[in-house]
Amino acid sequence: MTTLPAEFRSDVGTLWDYNQMHHTPRPVDVGIGLGGHDIGVATYAAELHHAGMFPLIVFTGANAPTTVERFPRGEANHFREHAIGLGVPAEAILVEPKATNTGDNIDFSRVLLDEHGLLGSISSVMLISRPYQQRRSYAICRKRWPGVDVTCGSLPLALDDYVASICDAERVMNMLVGDTQRVWVYPAKGWAIAQDVPAEVTAAYQRLVEAGFTRRLVTEG
Structure with a gap:
């Protein structure tokens, strides 16, 4: 069907x-592309990077039963490759390959940014996701990362x-x-x-x- x-x-x-937050894209410190079956997340992250909305992208995601066949090297790794193919410099992308749910996406991305000495300079993020994942990811991020300013975005379809x-x-x-x-x-x-x-x-x-x-x-x- x-x-x-x-x-x-x-x-x-x-x-x-309802599940979209209807936020207007605006410049933030980092874009966080949430893993899943939708490669449009990486496409839109690349578009926003080229538009100057953020200098750095974190792609986060391991695999779920519904994505392992499509993305055998892991969601975040495939998203990175796709974004590089769209012209994003490799050095502008960090990969978090272990998260298996949205809470992990947020928590593990923070750990990764901290490991690179960047977390202290992050005051705003854009969560890039499937369109119907926006409201859930926004609510989780507000709970788990309360000090950060959160914007949500998805490929506008x-x-x-x-x-x-x-x-x-x-x-x-x-x-x-x-x-x-x-x-x-x-x-x-x-x-x-x-x-x-x-x-x-x-x-x-x-x-x-x-x-x-x-x-x-x-x-x-």
Whole structure:
């Protein structure tokens, strides 16, 4: 399934819009590209670097079962190679190859920056992620790195264009539902700051869960 089914289009669009922070890109000290299945993260990081938004990129990510076949040398390493292919100097990229979740992405990136003697000079970051990962990554970063100014960014694609780029509508829908649930589950576990969830978002989420898009849900409580 490479296009969104019409009967789910409205609810998917509601979650898509909610999970983005709608931040305007602006200059920051470092861009942190979060690993995953979407090579568009590295593409956008390269674009922003060329636009002068940050002098340094950290790509962070090991592998998940859903990415090991696509990125056998690890997500961060493949992202680095892609960005270099797009003209980013190798010396402008640091690689963190061990993180397996968003909390690790933040924590291990801080460790890496500290090892390079850079952490003390970092007051602002841009988290570059899949579009629907923005809100979750923002909330986790605010919790785990409270002193830093956080901006979120993703390759600017409309929903249908993004689904076409991934070539798997069902995967995108399951990921959207899972990321939405994490907005309230992670604060309850102490992993992220709390955020408001509008009633229309909760309703759209519930309808998609009832329709069977549950593969990325986590245990609540």
